[in-house]
Amino acid sequence: xxxxxxxxxxxxxxxxxxxxxxxxxxxxxxxxxxxxxxxxxxxxxxxxxxxxxxxxxxxxxxxxxxxxxx
Amino acid sequence: xxxxxxxxxxxxxxxxxxxxxxxxxxxxxxxxxxxxxxxxxxxxxxxxxxxxxxxxxxxxxxxxxxxxxx
Amino acid sequence: xxxxxxxxxxxxxxxxxxxxxxxxxxxxxxxxxxxxxxxxxxxxxxxxxxxxxxxxxxxxxxxxxxxxxx
Amino acid sequence: xxxxxxxxxxxxxxxxxxxxxxxxxxxxxxxxxxxxxxxxxxxxxxxxxxxxxxxxxxxxxxxxxxxxxx
Amino acid sequence: xxxxxxxxxxxxxxxxxxxxxxxxxxxxxxxxxxxxxxxxxxxxxxxxxxxxxxxxxxxxxxxxxxxxxx
Amino acid sequence: xxxxxxxxxxxxxxxxxxxxxxxxxxxxxxxxxxxxxxxxxxxxxxxxxxxxxxxxxxxxxxxxxxxxxx
Numbered sequence: 001x002x003x004x005x006x007x008x009x010x011x012x013x014x015x016x017x018x019x020x021x022x023x024x025x026x027x028x029x030x031x032x033x034x035x036x037x038x039x040x041x042x043x044x045x046x047x048x049x050x051x052x053x054x055x056x057x058x059x060x061x062x063x064x065x066x067x068x069x070x
Numbered sequence: 071x072x073x074x075x076x077x078x079x080x081x082x083x084x085x086x087x088x089x090x091x092x093x094x095x096x097x098x099x100x101x102x103x104x105x106x107x108x109x110x111x112x113x114x115x116x117x118x119x120x121x122x123x124x125x126x127x128x129x130x131x132x133x134x135x136x137x138x139x140x
Numbered sequence: 141x142x143x144x145x146x147x148x149x150x151x152x153x154x155x156x157x158x159x160x161x162x163x164x165x166x167x168x169x170x171x172x173x174x175x176x177x178x179x180x181x182x183x184x185x186x187x188x189x190x191x192x193x194x195x196x197x198x199x200x201x202x203x204x205x206x207x208x209x210x
Numbered sequence: 211x212x213x214x215x216x217x218x219x220x221x222x223x224x225x226x227x228x229x230x231x232x233x234x235x236x237x238x239x240x241x242x243x244x245x246x247x248x249x250x251x252x253x254x255x256x257x258x259x260x261x262x263x264x265x266x267x268x269x270x271x272x273x274x275x276x277x278x279x280x
Numbered sequence: 281x282x283x284x285x286x287x288x289x290x291x292x293x294x295x296x297x298x299x300x301x302x303x304x305x306x307x308x309x310x311x312x313x314x315x316x317x318x319x320x321x322x323x324x325x326x327x328x329x330x331x332x333x334x335x336x337x338x339x340x341x342x343x344x345x346x347x348x349x350x
Numbered sequence: 351x352x353x354x355x356x357x358x359x360x361x362x363x364x365x366x367x368x369x370x371x372x373x374x375x376x377x378x379x380x381x382x383x384x385x386x387x388x389x390x391x392x393x394x395x396x397x398x399x400x401x402x403x404x405x406x407x408x409x410x411x412x413x414x415x416x417x418x419x420x
Contacts, residue, residue, distance in 0.1 A: 001334050003143060003181060007253065007283040008313065015120045015130070017312050022123030024308040032300045033288060039334060041143060041181065042123035043077065050225045053232030053252035054281050054319060060225070071194050073147040073353060073391060078173060085260045085270070090172045092263030098164040102157050103148060109194060111353060111391065112263035113217065124141050124179060147393065155330045155340070162333030182333035183287065190365045193372030193392035200365070211404050213283060213321060213357040218383060227382050234378040242370045243358060249404060251283060251321065264351050264389060295400045295410070302403030322403035323357065 001039045002029045009059050010046035018044055071109045072099045079129050080116035088114055141179045142169045149199050150186035158184055211249045212239045219269050220256035228254055281319045282309045289339050290326035298324055351389045352379045359409050360396035368394050 004025045022042045029035040049059035057065075074095045092112045099105040119129035127135075144165045162182045169175040189199035197205075214235045232252045239245040259269035267275075284305045302322045309315040329339035337345075354375045372392045379385040399409035407415075 001181065001289065001332065001339065003183070003287040005285040005287075006309075007285075008309075008315070009281065013313065015128075018120050019123075019128055019131075020312045021308065022128055023126050024312065025305070026123065026126045028301065028304040028308065029286075029288075032297050032304065033293065035288070038125045039179070040124065040126075041141065043117055043143070044121040044123075045117075046121070047253055047255075050228050051254040051256070052281065053229075053236065053254075054250065055248045056233050056236045056250075058225075058229055058232055059281065061229075071149065071192065071199065071391065073393070075145040075147075076169070077143040077145075078169075078175070079141065083173065085268075087172050088260050089263075089268055089271075091168065092268055093266050094168040094172065095165070096263065096266045098161065098168065099146075099148075102160045102164065103153065105148070108265045109389070110264065110266075111351065113257055113353070114261040114263075115257075116261070122141065129141065155338075158330050159333075159338055159341075162338055163336050166333065166336045178335045180334065180336075183327055184331040184333075185327075186331070187393055187395075190368050191394040191396070193369075193376065193394075194390065195388045196373050196376045196390075198365075198369055198372055201369075211321065211359065211402065211409065213323070215355040215357075216379075217353040217355075218379075218385070219351065223383065230382045231378065234382065235375070238371065238374040238378065239356075239358075242367050242374065243363065245358070249319070251281065253283070262351065269351065295408075298400050299403075299408055299411075302408055303406050306403065306406045318405045320404065320406075323397055324401040324403075325397075326401070 002033070002035050002041070004029070004040070004042045005045065006042065007045045007047055009049050009052050011049065013044075013046060072103070072105050072111070074099070074110070074112045075115065076112065077115045077117055079119050079122050081119065083114070083116060142173070142175050142181070144169070144180070144182045145185065146182065147185045147187055149189050149192050151189065153184070153186060212243070212245050212251070214239070214250070214252045215255065216252065217255045217257055219259050219262050221259065223254075223256060282313070282315050282321070284309070284320070284322045285325065286322065287325045287327055289329050289332050291329065293324075293326060352383070352385050352391070354379070354390070354392045355395065356392065357395045357397055359399050359402050361399065363394070363396060
């Protein structure tokens with residue numbers, strides 16, 4: 001009965017990519033811990049880049065800085 | 071001081087239904103553990119059906135399959 | 141397919157009380173949103189009183205203050 | 211490697227305020243536990259007022275009541 | 281910068297299995313979304329079987345029932 | 351009514367340090383968003399180093415590697 005919560009920044013994840021994350025996580029839990037896929041939940045949260053911080057800056061700023069090549 | 075987080079798929083939950091979940095959860099914590107409603111938080115997260123997986127498939131697909139009677 | 145996460149302080153919750161929380165939450169989701177109990181998860185987290193703060197103080201201190209009648 | 215998740219009601223938090231929460235949380239973890247900002251994540255969730263309950267009522271209702279001066 | 285939280289019941293997961301979950305999740309995020317492993321967090325929560333409910337019963341009871349062949 | 355969840359590795363955080371995290375987070379929310387401390391929750395989760403992964407390795411291994419000066 002695993003519960004997997006994947007949080008990523010909201011930067012254009014497609015439905016197909018989400019499906020791959022769901023399948024991949026479910027298969028991982030089955031392979032490693034023999035968990036039943038029928039009771040494996042995978043929930044993907046897409047978080048706005050203004051709302052995610054790492055290294056004291058939000059990801060919006062980080063992406064702009066990366067683009068500017070700094 | 072309980073914290074209750076209810077995650078459901080985003081499929082048309084009304085404000086009235088949300089209010090019933092808030093009241094029901096708060097009353098449950100008070101009845102079972104004598105918790106004070108004044109410091110009981112209930113947070114409802116509505117998750118897009120593309121972002122929720124169970125049994126290796128997302129709920130969007132699951133609903134379509136159910137509708138098709140399979 | 142709801143996921144319910146109940147977080148309470150670790151202050152002697154019994155297995156019987158936990159079972160009541162599980163049943164009560166599951167029934168609530170079924171009654172309000174017609175969710176299937178077979179795919180309703182309820183997870184209870186018991187948090188040490190040193191690790192839970194409200195109103196700028198941890199619950200260990202709050203309980204001692206309440207006991208002292210202040 | 212701390213992970214900080216701040217959940218607040220969705221009531222007009224600005225990007226600048228979010229940035230202050232990110233900086234403040236990261237600095238707090240560094241000051242108190244000497245954690246490296248480079249691996250400190252801060253994620254802010256903004257929750258609709260209909261979806262947040264305290265004291266058996268949702269925050270939408272609470273705000274209306276407060277406005278009405280009751 | 282993904283954050284992956286895996287919650288499973290506390291039923292003897294070994295350090296080696298946990299490591300496989302960490303590697304598998306990180307690789308999945310890299311493969312599907314090209315996320316950098318250096319800033320991918322994976323946190324595994326082991327939940328007591330009394331504290332996890334599915335289908336209105338806790339997992340302790342469910343396991344006893346399964347053992348008894350019912 | 352903010353809810354702050356701080357997750358750190360379980361590496362000897364003292365009750366005094368936890369209290370500092372509780373006070374610091376509560377003050378931050380009050381200063382930035384004018385949130386009432388009376389309804390600000392702070393919950394600290396201490397996660398075993400075997401259960402926390404970053405960069406494809408668990409923190410137990412990372413600490414040993416750091417100690418060995420690699």
